[in-house]
Amino acid sequence: SQAQSRALERVSRSTQELSAIRDQLQAHSEELDRYARLLEVSSLVSRETVAILEREEMLDRAVQLIAQQLHFDQAAIYTVDRSEDEISLAAAAQPGHELTDLSTIRQVIRTGSQRGRQSPLDGRVHHELTLPLQVSGQVIGALDVHATRPVAFSEQEILALQGMADLLALAMENARLLTETRASLKELDALYRHYTAEAWQQFLGTRGETWHYQSGPEAVPNQAWEPLFAEAKQSGQPVTGESGQDGDRYYLLALPVRLRQIPIGVVGFYRPAGAGPWQPADIAAIEAVTSRLALSVENLRLLEEAQRRAAREQMLSQMTDRFVRSLDMDTLLQTAVRELGQVLSVDEIAVHVSPPDSSPPTQGREED
Numbered sequence: 111s112q113a114q115s116r117a118l119e120r121v122s123r124s125t126q127e128l129s130a131i132r133d134q135l136q137a138h139s140e141e142l143d144r145y146a147r148l149l150e151v152s153s154l155v156s157r158e159t160v161a162i163l164e165r166e167e168m169l170d171r172a173v174q175l176i177a178q179q180l181h182f183d184q185a186a187i188y189t190v191d192r193s194e195d196e197i198s199l200a201a202a203a204q205p206g207h208e209l210t211d212l213s214t215i216r217q218v219i220r221t222g223s224q225r226g227r228q229s230p231l232d233g234r235v236h237h238e239l240t241l242p243l244q245v246s247g248q249v250i251g252a253l254d255v256h257a258t259r260p261v262a263f264s265e266q267e268i269l270a271l272q273g274m275a276d277l278l279a280l281a282m283e284n285a286r287l288l289t290e291t292r293a294s295l296k297e298l299d300a301l302y303r304h305y306t307a308e309a310w311q312q313f314l315g316t317r318g319e320t321w322h323y324q325s326g327p328e329a330v331p332n333q334a335w336e337p338l339f340a341e342a343k344q345s346g347q348p349v350t351g352e353s354g355q356d357g358d359r360y361y362l363l364a365l366p367v368r369l370r371q372i373p374i375g376v377v378g379f380y381r382p383a384g385a386g387p388w389q390p391a392d393i394a395a396i397e398a399v400t401s402r403l404a405l406s407v408e409n410l411r412l413l414e415e416a417q418r419r420a421a422r423e424q425m426l427s428q429m430t431d432r433f434v435r436s437l438d439m440d441t442l443l444q445t446a447v448r449e450l451g452q453v454l455s456v457d458e459i460a461v462h463v464s465p466p467d468s469s470p471p472t473q474g475r476e477e478d
Contacts, residue, residue: 148270151179156277165285169201172278177203182255183236187243187278188215189251200251215252218242222249224272226263239263241272243279250279303372306408310374313411330360330380338364339376346373348393352383359383365396369404377403439463 155175162168169187177185186202197215218225218240226239236258243251253275257263263271334353342349342364351362360380367375377400379388429449436442443463451459 147180148267148274151175152270152274152277154179155274156281159278159281163285163288165282165289166201168281168285169278170203172281173201173203176253176255176274180255180257182257184254184256186254187251188219188254189243189282190219190249214238214240215254218252219249224268226268228262231258234258235260237262239268239271241268241275243275243282245279245283250282253278299370303370306369306372306374309415310369310372310411313415329358330354330362330378334362335364335378338362339378342366342376343373346371348397350388353380354383361385361387363388363393363396365393365400367400367404367407369408374404374407 155172158175159168159172162171173185173187176182184203187200188197189200190197197212197219214225214227219242222242222244224239224241226237228235228237230236236256238254238256240252240254242249243253253271255271330353334351338349338351343366346366346368348366349364351364353360353362360382363379365377365379366373367377377396379396381388432445432449433442436445447459451457
C-alpha cells in the first residue's frame with residue numbers, strides 16, 4: 111500500500127506539472143497570437159493611413175482601426191504644439207478618453223519613452239500604455255491605449271505597438287509636409303498668376319492697342335461678338351450665342367485664351383445654322399488648340415522681352431564706353447545728357463554738379 115501511495119503521489123505530481131506546463135504553453139500561445147495580431151493590425155493601419163492625405167481623417171481612421179481590431183477599451187492620439195507647449199487630443203476611438211492622465215502624456219512626450227500603468231476598475235484590472243510618436247528623434251505626440259484584461263502588456267506587444275506608433279508618426283509627418291507643400295504651391299501659383307497678369311498688362315500697354323485678327327468674311331457684326339467676348343474673358347469659360355436671322359443665321363462660340371487659368375485674350379468662331387449648334391466635343395477640341403496657342407503667345411512675349419532687355423543692356427554698355435572715352439568734364443556731361451535723353455525718350459534733361467552737402471546751384475548745363 112505504501113508503494114501504491116507513492117505511485118499515486120508521483121502521478122499527482124506529474125499531473126500537476128503537466129497542467130502547469132499546459133497552462134504555460136497556453137499562455138505563451140495566447141501571447142504569440144496577440145503579437146501576431148498586433149503585427150497584422152500594424153500592417154493594416156499602415157496600408158489604410160498611407161492612402162489618406164488629410165491629417166485629421168488619417169488620425170481618426172488610425173485610432174478606430176487600433177481600437178476595433180485589437181479590442182481595446184480606448185485608443186487616442188495626442189499631439190504637442192512646441193511653440194505653445196500645449197498638448198491636445200487629436201483623435202480618439204471609443205468613449206473614456208477622460209480616463210487618461212495628461213501628466214502621463216506630458217511625461218512620455220518629454221522623455222520620449224513608453225509608460226504603462228494599471229489600476230482596478232469595476233472589479234477588473236485596467237491597463238494603460240502610452241507610447242511616444244517620434245520622427246527623426248523629435249517627439250510630436252503620443253499614442254495612448256487602454257485595455258481591460260488579466261495580464262499586462264508584454265514586451266513583445268509593447269514592441270509591436272511602438273512600431274505601429276512609429277508608422278503613425280511618419281504618416282503624420284508626411285501629412286504635415288504635404289500640407290505645407292500644398293500651401294507653398296498655392297502661394298507660388300498665386301504669385302505666378304499675379305506676375306503673368308501684370309506682365310501681360312504692361313506688354314499690351316507698350317503696344318498702345320489691342321491685337322485683333324480675323325480670318326474669313328465678316329459675316330457676324332462686332333456688336334454680336336462684343337458681349338460674348340466680354341463674358342468669356344470675365345468668366346474664363348466658353349460662351350455660345352447666335353447671330354443673324356433666317357438664312358443668314360450663325361452659331362457663335364467665344365473661348366478665352368487662358369495662360370495658367372488667366373484669360374489673356376478671346377477667340378471667336380462661327381458657323382452657319384445648318385451645321386448645328388456647337389457640341390461639347392467641338393468645344394473641347396478648340397480648347398485644346400487655344401491652350402497651345404496661349405503657351406506659344408507667352409513664349410513669343412518672353413522672347414520679345416528678352417530681346418528688349420538685351421538691347422537695353424547693349425545700349426547701356428555702349429553708353430558707359432562713351433563715358434569712359436570722354437576726356438574732360440564738359441564733354442562727359444554733354445555725352446551723359448544726350449545719351450540719357452535718348453534712353454529715356456524725353457525732350458529736355460539737365461545735369462547739376464555741386465559740392466557734397468550743399469544745395470544744387472540755380473544754373474547748370476542743360477541740353478535739349
